Amino acid sequence: MVKVLFFGQLKELLDCNETSVDIAEPATVDDIKNELKLRSERWANLLSNGPVLVAINHSMSMSSDQVNNGDEVAFFPPVTGG
Amino acid sequence: MVKVLFFGQLKELLDCNETSVDIAEPATVDDIKNELKLRSERWANLLSNGPVLVAINHSMSMSSDQVNNGDEVAFFPPVTGG
Amino acid sequence: MICVQKDDFNLGDEYQKLIADTNGEGAVVTFVGLVRDFNQDNSVHGLFLEHYPGMTEKLLLDIVMKAKLRWDLGKVSLIHRVGQLTLSEQIVFVGVTSKHRESAFQACQFIMDFLKNDAPFWKKEMTDKGQKWVEFNEQDKLAAKRW
Amino acid sequence: MICVQKDDFNLGDEYQKLIADTNGEGAVVTFVGLVRDFNQDNSVHGLFLEHYPGMTEKLLLDIVMKAKLRWDLGKVSLIHRVGQLTLSEQIVFVGVTSKHRESAFQACQFIMDFLKNDAPFWKKEMTDKGQKWVEFNEQDKLAAKRW
Numbered sequence: 001m002v003k004v005l006f007f008g009q010l011k012e013l014l015d016c017n018e019t020s021v022d023i024a025e026p027a028t029v030d031d032i033k034n035e036l037k038l039r040s041e042r043w044a045n046l047l048s049n050g051p052v053l054v055a056i057n058h059s060m061s062m063s064s065d066q067v068n069n070g071d072e073v074a075f076f077p078p079v080t081g082g
Numbered sequence: 083m084v085k086v087l088f089f090g091q092l093k094e095l096l097d098c099n100e101t102s103v104d105i106a107e108p109a110t111v112d113d114i115k116n117e118l119k120l121r122s123e124r125w126a127n128l129l130s131n132g133p134v135l136v137a138i139n140h141s142m143s144m145s146s147d148q149v150n151n152g153d154e155v156a157f158f159p160p161v162t163g164g
Numbered sequence: 165m166i167c168v169q170k171d172d173f174n175l176g177d178e179y180q181k182l183i184a185d186t187n188g189e190g191a192v193v194t195f196v197g198l199v200r201d202f203n204q205d206n207s208v209h210g211l212f213l214e215h216y217p218g219m220t221e222k223l224l225l226d227i228v229m230k231a232k233l234r235w236d237l238g239k240v241s242l243i244h245r246v247g248q249l250t251l252s253e254q255i256v257f258v259g260v261t262s263k264h265r266e267s268a269f270q271a272c273q274f275i276m277d278f279l280k281n282d283a284p285f286w287k288k289e290m291t292d293k294g295q296k297w298v299e300f301n302e303q304d305k306l307a308a309k310r311w
Numbered sequence: 312m313i314c315v316q317k318d319d320f321n322l323g324d325e326y327q328k329l330i331a332d333t334n335g336e337g338a339v340v341t342f343v344g345l346v347r348d349f350n351q352d353n354s355v356h357g358l359f360l361e362h363y364p365g366m367t368e369k370l371l372l373d374i375v376m377k378a379k380l381r382w383d384l385g386k387v388s389l390i391h392r393v394g395q396l397t398l399s400e401q402i403v404f405v406g407v408t409s410k411h412r413e414s415a416f417q418a419c420q421f422i423m424d425f426l427k428n429d430a431p432f433w434k435k436e437m438t439d440k441g442q443k444w445v446e447f448n449e450q451d452k453l454a455a456k457r458w
Contacts, residue, residue, distance in 0.1 A: 008286030078300035090433030176323025190347030200337030
């Protein structure tokens with residue numbers, strides 16, 4: 001199981017700050033994204049359109065990066081500074 | 083008459099922080115310096131050797147710049163910052 | 165010292181901590197960022213700053229460590245506020261001491277540039293017409309690129 | 312505001328003056344210089360700073376005006392102490408506010424570089440072996456040249 005977090009406007013639009021996804025290893029960020037997109041048309045649109053960044057265990061990552069059970073994966077829009 | 087000031091190490095070595103010089107206009111900084119050098123061999127040496135900067139009425143100036151009666155002329159070593 | 169907090173901070177106090185037990189560092193550079201009205205029409209009266217707890221602290225520590233590797237620094241302090249902030253409130257503090265003022269200035273600017281670019285903060289503006297998420301700032305990306 | 316004084320200053324107080332009545336300036340950069348031991352053998356325990364009253368204020372004002380012409384600044388404060396100072400005492404303060412942090416950083420550094428280079432200050436070090444006038448610093452000349 002992978003813990004999934006959302007931040008910023010994405011969190012608001014999805015109306016969700018935290019969820020979880022079951023994965024079959026080996027899995028990538030894209031696999032998790034595809035799993036989340038199945039939840040609704042709205043989720044599918046929001047996770048497909050616009051730049052969505054991802055971090056695995058607090059480190060910026062790419063769509064093709066591997067995700068393991070127990071990881072924390074976060075999706076968010078481009079950061080808008082301090 | 084021109085008011086003459088000394089600062090920094092030059093002031094200490096001359097043992098003088100203020101004096102005055104009578105000039106016949108038109109006069110230059112060099113004319114004042116030469117007048118001061120006549121006061122003693124020590125003064126002549128100190129005003130000839132090493133870099134001596136000059137300001138007329140609080141503005142950095144050159145040896146050839148003109149000095150008028152009533153001006154304030156200051157001689158000092160290169161500044162060593164704040 | 166890195167702190168992500170809701171509470172305000174006091175520049176005088178932070179400065180005293182920076183210069184305590186100095187080891188020959190003669191230069192102290194501080195930066196304070198205040199909440200300002202980013203829009204032209206003066207309609208912003210506050211903002212809400214969201215962050216990613218845990219990742220924020222990690223990113224800020226990364227930036228400070230990079231600065232310490234790059235310049236000969238004494239102490240570095242970084243405080244970033246999150247949550248609800250009103251116009252002209254303090255939002256960020258960076259303080260750097262060094263033996264050389266050039267290093268202190270450069271490191272302080274470096275930290276601010278990367279903080280703006282890398283740290284997981286999302287800003288929502290409170291305006292007379294409602295709330296609006298701030299768009300990604302190309303200028304901040306450019307500022308970090310030069311290092 | 313420019314001040315050449317024997318008295319110490321308080322960074323917290325100066326900062327409060329800088330941010331009072333801000334007009335959208337969201338960036339505040341401050342520099343404080345402390346008396347440090349310039350020699351390798353740790354023998355300096357204080358210094359005496361002589362200046363040319365009148366000319367100092369004029370030069371400092373010139374530098375601040377140049378910075379204000381070059382960058383879009385809010386307020387600029389400059390305090391320089393003179394007279395007898397002991398190790399680790401505060402000697403100079405520069406504070407700059409601006410709408411943009413880049414301008415505030417640049418202007419503060421610019422003012423410090425020219426102040427070191429142009430202002431009529433002469434430094435005498437107090438060491439265990441007696442007093443010694445500080446020699447002209449080539450590094451400071453180079454720092455001002457880049458602007």
